[in-house]
Amino acid sequence: MEKLFDVLVVGELNVDLILSDIEKFPEIGKEVLAHGMTLTLGSSAAIFASNISSLGAKVAFLGKIGNDKFGEVVLESLKRKHVDVSMVKTDEHAGTGATIVLYVDEDRANTTYPGAMDLLTIEDITEEDLKKARHLHFSSYFLQPGMWKGLGQLFKMARNLGLTTSFDMQWDPKETWEMDIEAILPYVNVFLPNEMEIRYLTGKNDLQEAIDYIKKYTETLVVKRGNKGSIVVQKDYLFDLPSFLNEKVVDTVGAGDSFNAGFIFKYIKNENISACQRFGNLAGAISTTASGGTKAFKNYETFRKSALDNFGIVI
Ligand SMILES: Nc1ncnc2c1ncn2[C@@H]1O[C@H](COP(=O)(O)OP(=O)(O)OP(=O)(O)O)[C@@H](O)[C@H]1O
Ligand SMILES: [Mg+2]
Incomplete structure (x- = not known):
């Protein structure tokens, strides 16, 4: 049966209030002026959802917000x-998550109010929700404590219903790196950490050792490596693909989520794994050509033009 959505994204939702052009960081008890202000959608899962939708996938989001303006x-x-x-839940007792970002030149200081992000649990997600999609993507494990216990079960439920699954755990702000690998990764088709994250998760400083440890648990492991590109690993297969190097990076905000969007866009079309990796690297690189996480992804046509103009790639 034709599914309503290609991808169901489950994850955190928050806004970023970015104050820029500040003369100096404020001191306790004093006040400074910011000459720029932007209010944007901030979460990593939402950047993924927006960008894979812009590429042409049919996407739904399931997450939690407060009953407020944010x-x-x-x-x-x-x-x-x-x-x-339609699957986003509203909590009456918590506010929508928000990050206040203070920019002074290139440096920034962030403060996050997690609010409703803390409250999403597996009870909020039904089989009926999952059945509407072909693929489930979950992002930002450490920012959603309500999901810690149930995540393995969610992936398992999705797989039993015939969905494929992907997972980007993202950074752990508390740096505990406590995650039940054995309960979660066996039900994940594509696991997408970056190089630092997989090192911390496994406690192994050597990247090859970290890869060897994790590849036992998951079908496809993808390690994102910033301007060095990415490594894709399956049983006896390992491919290290350099990036489409962008010499004139505008900013790298959302490069990882854009990589995920490019990779999974090809994955859900059943393309081979090297085509997924190449498209992931391309999407990550294109993301660095514009400010913020979603600006470089207006639609497939502008993406195609950017690939050609910036990297000489025909897609
Ligand atoms: N300067 C760059 N030039 C070209 N490609 C890049 C550059 N930076 C990142 N990329 C591409 O984007 C991908 C993802 O970037 P990165 O490794 O920074 O992910 P991440 O750390 O998960 O990012 P995020 O902070 O968004 O979560 C890389 O694997 C690479 O293919
Ligand atoms: Mg990341």
Whole structure:
């Protein structure tokens, strides 16, 4: 049967309030002026959802917001990217997650209020929700304590219903790196950490040792390596693909989520793993050509033009 969505994204939702052009960091008890301000959709899962939708996939989001103005900003931003929000839950007791970002030149200081992000649990996700999609992507494990216990079960449920699955655990702000690998990764088709994250998760400083440890648990391991590109690992297969190097990086915000969007866009079309990796590297590189996480992904046509103009790649 034809599914309603190609991808269901489960993850954190928050806004970023970015204050820029600040003369100096504020001191306790004093006040400084910022000459720039932007309010945008901030979460990593939402950047993934927006960008894979812009590439042409049919995408739905399931996450938790508060009943407030920031929640409206989140919903409007997703809708503008043609992401279905009918499965987003509203919590009456917590506010929508928000990060205040203070930019002084290149340095920044962030403060995050997790709010409703803390409260999403497996109880919020039904078999009926999962059945609407062909693929499940989950992002930002450490930011969603409500999901810690149930994540393995969620992936297992999805796989039993015939969905394929992908997982980007992202950074652990508390740096505990406590995650039940054995309960989660066997039900994940594509695991997408970056190089630092997989080292910390395994406690192994040597990348090859970290890869050897994790590849036992998951079908496809993808290690993102910034401007060095990515490594894809399956049983007896390992391919290290250099990046489409961007010499004039605007910013790297969302490069990892854009990589995920490119990789999974090809994966859900059943393309071979090297085509997925190449498209992931390309999407990550294209993301660095514009500010923020979603600007470089307007639609497939502009993406195609950017690939040609910036990297000489025909897609
Ligand atoms: N300067 C760059 N030039 C070209 N490609 C890049 C550059 N930086 C990143 N990429 C591409 O984007 C991919 C993902 O970037 P990165 O490794 O920074 O992910 P990440 O650390 O998960 O990022 P995020 O902070 O968004 O979570 C890389 O694997 C690479 O293919
Ligand atoms: Mg990342």
